[in-house]
Amino acid sequence: MTRLSRQALDRLPNAVKGPNYDPARVTVGIVHLGIGAFHRAHQAAFTDAVLADDPSWGICGVSLRSPDTRDALQPQDGLYTLAVVDGEGSQLQVIGSVVELLCAPEDPEAVLSRMADPATRIVSLTITEKGYCHNPATGALDENHPDIVHDLANPRQARSAIGFIVEALARRAASGVEPFTLLTCDNLPSNGHVLKRVVTRFAELRDPALAALAGTVASPSTMVDRIVPATTDADRSRIAVALGLEDAWPVMTEPFRQWVIEDNFPLGRPAWEKAGALFADDVSVFEMMKLRLLNGSHSTLAYLGYLAGAETVAEAMALPGMEALIEGLMREEVTPTLPPLPGIDLAAYRAELLDRFRNPALRHRTWQIAMDGSQKLPQRLLGTIRDRMKAGAGYDRLALGVAAWMRYARGLDEAGRAIDVRDPHAARITGLAQGIGEPDGIVAALLTMTDVFGPDLSTSEPFRLALVKALTRLLEDGAAATVRSYAP
Ligand code: CS2
Numbered sequence: 001m002t003r004l005s006r007q008a009l010d011r012l013p014n015a016v017k018g019p020n021y022d023p024a025r026v027t028v029g030i031v032h033l034g035i036g037a038f039h040r041a042h043q044a045a046f047t048d049a050v051l052a053d054d055p056s057w058g059i060c061g062v063s064l065r066s067p068d069t070r071d072a073l074q075p076q077d078g079l080y081t082l083a084v085v086d087g088e089g090s091q092l093q094v095i096g097s098v099v100e101l102l103c104a105p106e107d108p109e110a111v112l113s114r115m116a117d118p119a120t121r122i123v124s125l126t127i128t129e130k131g132y133c134h135n136p137a138t139g140a141l142d143e144n145h146p147d148i149v150h151d152l153a154n155p156r157q158a159r160s161a162i163g164f165i166v167e168a169l170a171r172r173a174a175s176g177v178e179p180f181t182l183l184t185c186d187n188l189p190s191n192g193h194v195l196k197r198v199v200t201r202f203a204e205l206r207d208p209a210l211a212a213l214a215g216t217v218a219s220p221s222t223m224v225d226r227i228v229p230a231t232t233d234a235d236r237s238r239i240a241v242a243l244g245l246e247d248a249w250p251v252m253t254e255p256f257r258q259w260v261i262e263d264n265f266p267l268g269r270p271a272w273e274k275a276g277a278l279f280a281d282d283v284s285v286f287e288m289m290k291l292r293l294l295n296g297s298h299s300t301l302a303y304l305g306y307l308a309g310a311e312t313v314a315e316a317m318a319l320p321g322m323e324a325l326i327e328g329l330m331r332e333e334v335t336p337t338l339p340p341l342p343g344i345d346l347a348a349y350r351a352e353l354l355d356r357f358r359n360p361a362l363r364h365r366t367w368q369i370a371m372d373g374s375q376k377l378p379q380r381l382l383g384t385i386r387d388r389m390k391a392g393a394g395y396d397r398l399a400l401g402v403a404a405w406m407r408y409a410r411g412l413d414e415a416g417r418a419i420d421v422r423d424p425h426a427a428r429i430t431g432l433a434q435g436i437g438e439p440d441g442i443v444a445a446l447l448t449m450t451d452v453f454g455p456d457l458s459t460s461e462p463f464r465l466a467l468v469k470a471l472t473r474l475l476e477d478g479a480a481a482t483v484r485s486y487a488p
Contacts, residue, residue, distance in 0.1 A: 001246045004076040004094065008245055012094060016081075016243060019096035021051045023077065026058035026099045029270075031115050031180075033161045034127040035061030035069050040095065041228040041253040043124060043185055045082055048097040049275035057270040058099040060114050064127065064161060070101040072248035081239050081250035085361035092242055104164070108157050115168035116177065121267035123168070124183040125195070126224075127161045129375035130424045132188065132198055136378045137454040139194050141201040152205055166203045166210060173213055181265045182219040187295055189287050189379045192221035192262065220262035223286040225294065227254045227356060229364035254359055256352070260286040285339050289346070292334045294353055296380040296401070297326050301357065302369035303404035307414055307479035313364045317357050319480060321487035327354060328486065329397035337387040371422040373405045374429070374452050382457060395466065397486075403470035404479065406446050409433070414478050425449070439471040 002008055012018050030047070032039055044059055051057060061078070063069050073080060078098040084091045104111045115123060129136065133145040141162075142148065151163025158164045169179055182199070184191040196219040204211035229252055239250040259272065263279040273279055280286065298313070304325075305316025317323055330350045338346070381401050388395040410433045411421050423429065432445040443464055450458045457463050473482045 004245045004247045006077045017093040023096035026055045028060045029057040030059045030122045033062050033125045037251045038228045039126045040251045042226045044097045046272050046275040048095045050270045059097050060100040061098045062102045064104045067103040070103045074101050081247045083252050116171040118177045123180045126185045135451045141198040162202045179217045185224045192219040218264045220264040221283040223260040225258040291379050292384050299380050300401035302366040303408045304479050306366040314360050321484040325486035374425045399466035400470040403467050407474045440468045443467045
C-alpha cells in the first residue's frame, strides 16, 4: 500500500478532507514541545484550519523522549489523518500543519537552533503535568528533579522542556532576537503562571541576568479540551482501508473541541479564532470548570472503572450506578465550588460531558487516564475538596475518587493481579503502601505525600476519615458494588 505523503495527497478519497493550502509552502513559526496525539488532534488541527491565510505558522514538532512520532511522520512529510469518531461514524481529515519533526535526545542542538531562529515566534507545549518538574501541591520548581539538576549542569544538552526554553531564550537574547511567546497547553490550573514560575526559577539558578529576561516572556494561560485516546493497531488498519493509503500514526478523537486562550502574543499569532478558539482576558475560570468537571470525573471514572474491570471510559459509564455517581459528583460537589462563568450554561456543559464520556467509538482506556495520578489529583479533585471543606459542605464522591486512586496505586487489582501503575512516584507509592492491608494504614501512609496533598490535607482529620470510609468500602465490597450503591 502507498504511504501517505504530499505526493499522494491527490489520491485522497473525496470524503477525506486534505489541506486547503500547499503544505510545501508552509514555513515554521511555532516550535511545539511534546508532539503527542493530543497536540495533533487539538492545536495542530486549529492551526491547519488557518494556514491558508498565513503559511508562516507551520509547526516544528519536537519529541522530548522517543523518536517514535518523528519516525512515523517524517516519511509521510509530517502529514497524518485525524479521525473524528462518535456513535454515528467517523470523519477523516489529513492535517498538514506539522512540517518538521525533531527528536530532542538525538539532536538537542537542532531543537535549540530552531527555537532560537527569529522565525520561531511561539513555543507551545503539551508535556503532561510531570513535564513541568514542579511540586504539584505548591507549583514551585522541584530543584532536585534529576532532569533539572542535569540541565543546570549541561545547558546545551537539555533534557527538560524548561532547560530547552531557558537555553533558547539565552541564545535569542545573545543575538538580539526578542523572546518567543510561551504557550502551555497542559491541564494545569493557571498553566501560564505555572510555566513562567518554573522557567524563571530555573533561569535564576543558571544566572540572575537570565531570570530578568525570563521575567519578561509572555506566557498566556490556556484551557484546552478534546478527548484523544492512544491510537491502536486496529485504528491504523481501519484508517488505511478508508484512506487507501498507509498512515503510520493516525490520531483518533471526538467531535468536541475547545480552546480558550489569553491574548498575549507580543510576536503575533495565527488567527486561531477563525478556527473556533476563544480569546479571553481571564482563562482561569474556564480552566477550573474544565479541570474540576471533566478531568475530576475522568480520573474518578478511570480508577473506579479500572478496579471494576472496565477497560474503557464508555464501559465504565455503563457500570450500574456510575452515571448517577458522576452526575452527582459534578452537580452537587463540584459545581458549587466554581466561580461565575459568563455565558456558560453549566447544566448543559455537564450533560454534554456525560454524553462525551459515553462516546462508544472512542475506546479511551481507563488505564491511560489512570496514569500519573500523583500529578493529577491536586487540580482535579483535591482543590475541590478543599473548597467544599471551607464551605462546610460534603465531598463523599470526591473522596471516593481519591480513595480509588489509593486502591489502584497500591498496585494490585481486585483479583490480586499486579496493576501496571505508571506514575513518576510509582516506586515511592508502592514503598509507602506495600504490605499494609488495613484501610486506615494505607490512608495514613499515602497522606504523608505532602507534595500531593499539601500540608493541610495531609493532616486533616475529617479528610482522613472520609478516605478511610471510602477505602473500606472499596476493599470490603469491591469497586463495582460501591459504584452500584449510587444507582437511583
Ligand atoms: C484525561 C485527559 O488522560 C487524562 O488524564 O483526563 O487527557 C482528557 O482526556 C483531556 O483533558 C480532555 O480534554
